[in-house]
Amino acid sequence: MKEIRPANTPRDLAQAAVKVSIARARRVSKYLDTLSGAKTKRERVALSDCVEQMYDSVDELSRTLGELKHLREETFRWQMSNAQTWVSAALTNEDTCLDGFHEVESEVKDGVKRKITNVARVTSNALYLINRLDESRGRPKLGH
Template sequence: MARPGLLFLLLASTFVAYFISSTAAATPSSSSAAGTNFIKASCSATSYPALCVESLSAYADTVKLSHKELAQAALAVSLARAQATRDFVTRSARLKGLKAREYEAVKDCLEEMGDTVDRLSKSMTELKGMGSKSKGQDFVWHVSNVETWVSAALTDESTCMDGFSGKATEGRLKTSFRTRLVNVAQVTSNALALVNRFASKH
């Protein structure tokens, strides 16, 4: 049978070990903290910094201090939200009771969002394919493609919103569309700013 003093020491050491492991799990790693600070600093150069930080903080461990990884993460967020919005538009096109003007706006928006998803997908592929050896004119060419496609995606999103600008489309459908489209446009704008930042830092 263990002595009371020895038992106390065993319990105390167990508690200390548990406390240390729990504290370590709850405390972000230095690399994660550095990544978070890097994201905050980079997002300050975007048009929607609060949204930028909120949408990209989860990528801190992956981004670390890489402008390319941050731009890639921003494009991934933009693509995911564009896909979700396209799916919403697809479902909306099947709604019964739409007014003629609403149906036309939804149909046009579906085409625009399809183009947005396609362009953002190509942008991600282009950026991801850029190796560390991409320099000079090769680097400029690849980055220019990404910037062009993301800019075009932003125009598509704006065009979709314009389709719901008239009084004929007033109502809950317009409000739902606008909320989603504004969010997609804002994260896409942020992604473009971070791609431009990556290009300027190369």
């Protein structure tokens, strides 16, 4: 069993938020992979595109977590820019996923919309915490 460590610093909080976002995005990706009830071509295309968008989100969020785990004083600005860009891209992917269902009316759409909205909410929270880390006055104590 994995040891759960309390979040003691803004960096810990940002990392925890990104981990939650990754876990939720992975869960939604698996859910999307199991959906075989798409009845129309438009619905199948929207699902396929959404699966791809969610895989991209997981990748971008994973890159963000890697960056946050290895923050260094001398490259802090660059690393924060990377993290903000990747989390913003993940949010865009999540929005794009929902856009594909714009003209689809089905139970599948409703389920996907609920799940993607939840992922977008936690991803937005992660971005907020990353932005707060970046806004800290006089470099944060990065810790280990």
